[in-house]
Amino acid sequence: MPRNDTAGFADTDGPGASPPGPAGPGRGNVLDRGVRLLRAFRPGEEALRLTELSRRTGLPKATVHRLAEQLVGLGLLQRAPVGFGLGIGLFELGELVPVKLRLREAALPFLQDLYEATHETIHLAVRDGLDVVYADRIRGHTGIDTPARVGGRLPLTCTGVGKVLLAWSGQELIDEVLAQPLPRLTAHSVTDPGRLADELARIRRCGVGYDRQEAAPGLSCVASPVLVHGRIVAALSISVPAHQAPPARLAPAVRTASLALSRVLSRAGPRR
């Protein structure tokens, strides 16, 4: 199982950004350096100059230039008016990853139902190590903006989907999380291990979990697990402004959608 040693946001450093490949020649070879160059980009950045790429990667400018030209040839970077940007070939490759393709295809109609019923912001998330990774996000004109970007990460313990994913991931992982300092994204993030343990037990009993401004100020959410033959594969959530009616009123909606999606996925046979 992949583990992530980053406790907080890790937008530009994926789970395997730094550790050397077990059989490869460490960080040194051209594949490692190429991936490091791609990971230098942050969300929303259209292009970076060679100087900035060199600074972020710690690679000499001449190396960055040679690598970037090769990545352009491979379709993973593209030339920008100034410098280089990520290329459409990288987007195409990313869309082939099964987490996205399979789960999203099955989940999308249920996410649409939730959006249509509530007009709030809807998330679909999976666990990777000690993080939540957002697989999909639906938002209309009026739904609240959230720190959850598709493909982005947040700590498991600071989000509704994360606590739900953790609650069903087995005692071993829960013990591992509780043994470490709990990350704090806001003043409301749960950082007391005893309180978190109680909350995880309550989530397993009720089938829903809450985030009460624990990931971002002003933002609450209610989340529910997607289970395939008893194994958790994802979580759904509805996010609302914290000053509105409490998200508990939306618990039956998210629970209904997660039960329906769980049923559809279980019918398709055990995954793996």
Next chain:
Amino acid sequence: MPRNDTAGFADTDGPGASPPGPAGPGRGNVLDRGVRLLRAFRPGEEALRLTELSRRTGLPKATVHRLAEQLVGLGLLQRAPVGFGLGIGLFELGELVPVKLRLREAALPFLQDLYEATHETIHLAVRDGLDVVYADRIRGHTGIDTPARVGGRLPLTCTGVGKVLLAWSGQELIDEVLAQPLPRLTAHSVTDPGRLADELARIRRCGVGYDRQEAAPGLSCVASPVLVHGRIVAALSISVPAHQAPPARLAPAVRTASLALSRVLSRAGPRR
């Protein structure tokens, strides 16, 4: 501008899959081989055995094994019960590509409106070379299934979004397309250059384009351009079963959404 020399489906071979990087040592180095390994996967494949990876890439098994282990270390592959599958780190990287991040964020509320108003399947697409690449797709329980996968490609001339993208891409590109044999995905695909030229002129006049079972039997669609300061950046479409009422009845809906999205994107200032 990147060009794609594949006339038909090109799911596993992106625009730059084969050509050697201009400055790199051709197909030979470990970065090229690593990308070739990632591109060996096809949509929906959870895992591939070493033997199959070796067959598809033309690389010796020992090389594939060493590369795969390194890609696991980088988070771009993951070990499967048998063989290797694409890793979540690749999904994360792909989501950083601006085509996805910026356009999709702005477009999503308008796609949601179209879905809610029609309950049909909605697409957002961009042009890459002579192909359409699908940036997003919304589908409920009842919407028709389409050959358009997010991150997948279809020829410009066989789809509603593609013809719309082509119609506004300038006479130079139109001439280039018309000078080549036109791809045929179904018996209805337009393969006569004169007929296609007339249709592109009509699309520019009307602001909407149609696909009448030209990409897949039984599937029709109506599409409209997203223009930022007169420059085309994307196209929206609504897909319906061909046996239903003609998609013309949905032309005002898709036109309305594309005009609204164009306005929002133009207000945000010239992109690049």
